[in-house]
Amino acid sequence: MDAHLRTSDPAIWSAGDCASFPWKGGRIRLESVGNAIDQAEAVAANILGAGEVYQAKPWFWSDQFGLKLQIAGLNTGYDRIVTRKGEGDAASFWYYRGADLLAVDAMNDSRAYMIGKRLIEAGISAPDGDPPRPWHRIKASDDATTLWYAVMRRREKGIFIGTLTLRHGDHHALLLERGWEEIPVEELRDRELPVG
Numbered sequence: 001m002d003a004h005l006r007t008s009d010p011a012i013w014s015a016g017d018c019a020s021f022p023w024k025g026g027r028i029r030l031e032s033v034g035n036a037i038d039q040a041e042a043v044a045a046n047i048l049g050a051g052e053v054y055q056a057k058p059w060f061w062s063d064q065f066g067l068k069l070q071i072a073g074l075n076t077g078y079d080r081i082v083t084r085k086g087e088g089d090a091a092s093f094w095y096y097r098g099a100d101l102l103a104v105d106a107m108n109d110s111r112a113y114m115i116g117k118r119l120i121e122a123g124i125s126a127p128d129g130d131p132p133r134p135w136h137r138i139k140a141s142d143d144a145t146t147l148w149y150a151v152m153r154r155r156e157k158g159i160f161i162g163t164l165t166l167r168h169g170d171h172h173a174l175l176l177e178r179g180w181e182e183i184p185v186e187e188l189r190d191r192e193l194p195v196g
Protein backbone atom coordinates (compact mmCIF):
# COMPACT_ATOMS: atom_id res chain seq x y z
CA MET A 1 0.00 0.00 0.00
CA ASP A 2 1.14 3.54 -0.59
CA ALA A 3 0.24 6.42 1.72
CA HIS A 4 -3.17 6.63 -0.02
CA LEU A 5 -3.81 2.91 0.70
CA ARG A 6 -3.53 2.06 -2.99
CA THR A 7 -1.66 -1.08 -4.08
CA SER A 8 0.88 -1.27 -6.91
CA ASP A 9 -2.13 -2.06 -9.14
CA PRO A 10 -3.88 1.32 -9.37
CA ALA A 11 -7.28 -0.42 -9.59
CA ILE A 12 -6.82 -2.15 -6.22
CA TRP A 13 -7.03 -0.52 -2.77
CA SER A 14 -6.78 -2.09 0.64
CA ALA A 15 -8.01 -1.50 4.20
CA GLY A 16 -7.97 -3.36 7.51
CA ASP A 17 -5.88 -6.19 8.88
CA CYS A 18 -4.27 -7.06 5.53
CA ALA A 19 -3.14 -3.51 4.68
CA SER A 20 0.56 -2.75 5.21
CA PHE A 21 1.07 1.01 4.91
CA PRO A 22 3.85 3.61 5.46
CA TRP A 23 4.32 4.59 9.13
CA LYS A 24 7.08 6.72 10.68
CA GLY A 25 9.71 5.80 8.12
CA GLY A 26 8.79 2.09 8.02
CA ARG A 27 5.69 0.03 7.33
CA ILE A 28 3.03 -1.33 9.64
CA ARG A 29 -0.24 -3.26 9.73
CA LEU A 30 -2.73 -2.40 12.46
CA GLU A 31 -5.10 -5.14 13.52
CA SER A 32 -8.00 -3.33 15.18
CA VAL A 33 -11.61 -2.50 14.38
CA GLY A 34 -10.92 1.23 14.63
CA ASN A 35 -8.16 1.09 12.04
CA ALA A 36 -10.25 -1.10 9.69
CA ILE A 37 -13.09 1.45 9.79
CA ASP A 38 -10.82 4.52 9.44
CA GLN A 39 -8.96 2.96 6.49
CA ALA A 40 -12.20 1.88 4.80
CA GLU A 41 -13.40 5.50 4.99
CA ALA A 42 -10.06 6.80 3.65
CA VAL A 43 -10.10 4.29 0.77
CA ALA A 44 -13.70 5.20 -0.13
CA ALA A 45 -12.76 8.91 -0.15
CA ASN A 46 -9.66 8.25 -2.25
CA ILE A 47 -11.53 6.14 -4.80
CA LEU A 48 -13.73 9.23 -5.21
CA GLY A 49 -10.59 11.32 -5.80
CA ALA A 50 -9.95 12.90 -2.37
CA GLY A 51 -6.17 12.23 -2.57
CA GLU A 52 -6.15 11.77 1.23
CA VAL A 53 -2.92 10.57 2.89
CA TYR A 54 -3.95 8.08 5.56
CA GLN A 55 -2.98 9.39 8.99
CA ALA A 56 -3.16 6.44 11.37
CA LYS A 57 -4.28 7.21 14.91
CA PRO A 58 -3.80 3.81 16.55
CA TRP A 59 -6.33 2.97 19.24
CA PHE A 60 -7.87 -0.24 20.51
CA TRP A 61 -10.43 -1.33 23.01
CA SER A 62 -11.49 -4.66 24.42
CA ASP A 63 -13.96 -5.70 27.13
CA GLN A 64 -12.65 -8.72 29.03
CA PHE A 65 -15.25 -9.78 31.62
CA GLY A 66 -15.26 -6.88 34.12
CA LEU A 67 -12.25 -5.16 32.59
CA LYS A 68 -12.30 -2.42 29.98
CA LEU A 69 -8.96 -2.15 28.22
CA GLN A 70 -8.38 0.92 26.06
CA ILE A 71 -5.12 1.62 24.26
CA ALA A 72 -4.05 4.80 22.47
CA GLY A 73 -0.87 4.97 20.37
CA LEU A 74 1.72 2.23 19.87
CA ASN A 75 4.28 1.49 22.57
CA THR A 76 6.95 0.07 20.24
CA GLY A 77 10.38 1.41 21.25
CA TYR A 78 9.41 2.67 24.72
CA ASP A 79 12.12 2.95 27.40
CA ARG A 80 10.00 3.92 30.41
CA ILE A 81 6.53 3.25 31.81
CA VAL A 82 4.77 5.60 34.21
CA THR A 83 1.91 3.97 36.18
CA ARG A 84 -0.99 6.15 37.27
CA LYS A 85 -3.65 4.94 39.69
CA GLY A 86 -7.19 6.16 38.99
CA GLU A 87 -10.29 5.89 41.15
CA GLY A 88 -11.19 2.41 42.48
CA ASP A 89 -9.63 -0.28 40.29
CA ALA A 90 -8.78 2.15 37.48
CA ALA A 91 -5.15 2.32 36.39
CA SER A 92 -3.21 3.46 33.36
CA PHE A 93 0.28 2.82 31.99
CA TRP A 94 2.00 5.61 30.07
CA TYR A 95 4.81 4.59 27.69
CA TYR A 96 7.62 7.02 26.92
CA ARG A 97 10.70 7.05 24.73
CA GLY A 98 12.87 9.74 26.25
CA ALA A 99 10.47 12.60 26.84
CA ASP A 100 8.01 11.55 24.13
CA LEU A 101 4.71 9.96 25.07
CA LEU A 102 4.16 6.98 22.74
CA ALA A 103 1.13 5.14 24.11
CA VAL A 104 -1.30 4.75 26.99
CA ASP A 105 -2.87 1.50 28.21
CA ALA A 106 -5.92 2.28 30.34
CA MET A 107 -7.67 -0.35 32.48
CA ASN A 108 -11.17 0.71 33.54
CA ASP A 109 -9.90 4.28 33.17
CA SER A 110 -11.64 5.97 30.24
CA ARG A 111 -10.56 9.40 31.45
CA ALA A 112 -6.85 8.52 31.25
CA TYR A 113 -7.45 6.95 27.84
CA MET A 114 -9.16 10.09 26.47
CA ILE A 115 -6.47 12.41 27.82
CA GLY A 116 -3.67 10.15 26.54
CA LYS A 117 -5.27 9.77 23.12
CA ARG A 118 -5.66 13.53 22.69
CA LEU A 119 -2.08 14.19 23.79
CA ILE A 120 -0.62 11.52 21.51
CA GLU A 121 -2.64 12.61 18.49
CA ALA A 122 -1.60 16.23 19.09
CA GLY A 123 2.06 15.17 19.50
CA ILE A 124 2.15 16.56 23.05
CA SER A 125 3.83 14.79 25.97
CA ALA A 126 2.36 14.57 29.46
CA PRO A 127 4.37 16.15 32.28
CA ASP A 128 6.36 13.10 33.40
CA GLY A 129 8.87 13.24 30.60
CA ASP A 130 10.67 16.55 30.76
CA PRO A 131 12.75 17.22 27.65
CA PRO A 132 16.16 18.80 28.27
CA ARG A 133 16.85 22.53 27.85
CA PRO A 134 16.20 24.68 25.87
CA TRP A 135 12.63 23.43 26.36
CA HIS A 136 10.47 25.04 29.01
CA ARG A 137 7.04 24.01 30.13
CA ILE A 138 3.71 25.77 29.81
CA LYS A 139 1.23 23.79 31.85
CA ALA A 140 -2.55 24.07 31.98
CA SER A 141 -3.78 24.47 35.57
CA ASP A 142 -6.70 22.02 35.47
CA ASP A 143 -5.71 19.20 33.12
CA ALA A 144 -2.70 17.28 31.82
CA THR A 145 -2.04 19.53 28.85
CA THR A 146 1.61 20.52 28.60
CA LEU A 147 3.33 22.46 25.86
CA TRP A 148 7.08 22.92 25.54
CA TYR A 149 8.60 26.05 24.14
CA ALA A 150 12.05 27.46 23.47
CA VAL A 151 13.10 31.10 23.25
CA MET A 152 15.04 31.92 20.08
CA ARG A 153 16.92 34.95 18.90
CA ARG A 154 18.63 36.21 15.78
CA ARG A 155 20.73 39.26 15.11
CA GLU A 156 19.28 41.44 12.41
CA LYS A 157 20.73 44.79 11.32
CA GLY A 158 22.77 45.00 14.51
CA ILE A 159 19.99 44.17 16.99
CA PHE A 160 18.67 40.92 18.38
CA ILE A 161 15.08 39.94 17.70
CA GLY A 162 13.41 37.16 19.65
CA THR A 163 10.58 34.69 19.23
CA LEU A 164 9.04 31.67 20.93
CA THR A 165 8.76 28.30 19.21
CA LEU A 166 6.82 25.22 20.29
CA ARG A 167 8.57 21.88 20.46
CA HIS A 168 6.14 19.91 18.33
CA GLY A 169 6.08 20.83 14.71
CA ASP A 170 8.94 21.79 12.40
CA HIS A 171 9.13 25.50 13.24
CA HIS A 172 12.06 25.05 15.67
CA ALA A 173 14.17 23.13 13.13
CA LEU A 174 13.34 25.72 10.50
CA LEU A 175 14.48 28.59 12.74
CA LEU A 176 17.79 26.83 13.55
CA GLU A 177 18.31 26.25 9.84
CA ARG A 178 17.78 29.98 9.24
CA GLY A 179 20.40 31.04 11.76
CA TRP A 180 18.31 31.52 14.92
CA GLU A 181 19.83 30.39 18.21
CA GLU A 182 18.30 29.13 21.42
CA ILE A 183 18.54 31.26 24.57
CA PRO A 184 18.26 29.75 28.04
CA VAL A 185 15.19 31.28 29.71
CA GLU A 186 17.28 31.81 32.89
CA GLU A 187 19.49 34.17 30.89
CA LEU A 188 16.44 36.23 29.93
CA ARG A 189 15.42 36.55 33.55
CA ASP A 190 18.84 37.75 34.65
CA ARG A 191 19.49 40.52 32.21
CA GLU A 192 18.29 42.23 29.08
CA LEU A 193 19.48 40.85 25.76
CA PRO A 194 22.71 42.49 24.62
CA VAL A 195 22.33 44.95 21.80
CA GLY A 196 25.29 44.97 19.46
Ligand SMILES: Cc1cc2nc3c(=O)[nH]c(=O)nc-3n(C[C@H](O)[C@H](O)[C@H](O)COP(=O)(O)OP(=O)(O)OC[C@H]3O[C@@H](n4cnc5c(N)ncnc54)[C@H](O)[C@@H]3O)c2cc1C
Residues within 6 Å of the ligand: 015, 016, 017, 018, 030, 031, 032, 033, 034, 036, 060, 061, 062, 063
Ligand atom coordinates in the same frame (compact mmCIF):
# COMPACT_ATOMS: atom_id res chain seq x y z
C1 LIG B 1 -10.24 -13.20 18.72
C2 LIG B 1 -10.08 -11.78 18.24
C3 LIG B 1 -10.40 -10.74 19.11
C4 LIG B 1 -10.27 -9.43 18.69
N1 LIG B 1 -10.61 -8.41 19.55
C5 LIG B 1 -10.54 -7.14 19.15
C6 LIG B 1 -10.93 -6.08 20.02
O1 LIG B 1 -11.34 -6.30 21.15
N2 LIG B 1 -10.84 -4.81 19.57
C7 LIG B 1 -10.38 -4.51 18.31
O2 LIG B 1 -10.33 -3.33 17.94
N3 LIG B 1 -10.00 -5.50 17.46
C8 LIG B 1 -10.07 -6.80 17.83
N4 LIG B 1 -9.69 -7.80 16.99
C9 LIG B 1 -9.17 -7.45 15.66
C10 LIG B 1 -10.33 -7.08 14.72
O3 LIG B 1 -11.30 -8.10 14.74
C11 LIG B 1 -9.77 -6.92 13.32
O4 LIG B 1 -8.71 -6.01 13.34
C12 LIG B 1 -10.82 -6.41 12.35
O5 LIG B 1 -11.96 -7.27 12.34
C13 LIG B 1 -10.23 -6.32 10.96
O6 LIG B 1 -11.23 -6.01 10.02
P1 LIG B 1 -11.04 -6.41 8.51
O7 LIG B 1 -12.24 -5.88 7.78
O8 LIG B 1 -9.69 -6.01 8.03
O9 LIG B 1 -10.99 -8.01 8.47
P2 LIG B 1 -12.10 -9.06 8.92
O10 LIG B 1 -12.98 -8.49 9.98
O11 LIG B 1 -11.33 -10.31 9.21
O12 LIG B 1 -12.96 -9.23 7.64
C14 LIG B 1 -12.48 -9.94 6.50
C15 LIG B 1 -13.68 -10.62 5.87
O13 LIG B 1 -13.28 -11.16 4.61
C16 LIG B 1 -13.88 -12.45 4.49
N5 LIG B 1 -13.09 -13.22 3.50
C17 LIG B 1 -11.86 -13.78 3.70
N6 LIG B 1 -11.46 -14.37 2.56
C18 LIG B 1 -12.43 -14.16 1.65
C19 LIG B 1 -12.59 -14.52 0.29
N7 LIG B 1 -11.67 -15.22 -0.38
N8 LIG B 1 -13.71 -14.13 -0.32
C20 LIG B 1 -14.66 -13.42 0.30
N9 LIG B 1 -14.57 -13.05 1.60
C21 LIG B 1 -13.46 -13.41 2.25
C22 LIG B 1 -13.85 -13.03 5.88
O14 LIG B 1 -14.79 -14.05 6.03
C23 LIG B 1 -14.21 -11.79 6.71
O15 LIG B 1 -15.59 -11.64 6.87
C24 LIG B 1 -9.81 -9.14 17.37
C25 LIG B 1 -9.50 -10.18 16.51
C26 LIG B 1 -9.62 -11.48 16.93
C27 LIG B 1 -9.27 -12.59 15.98
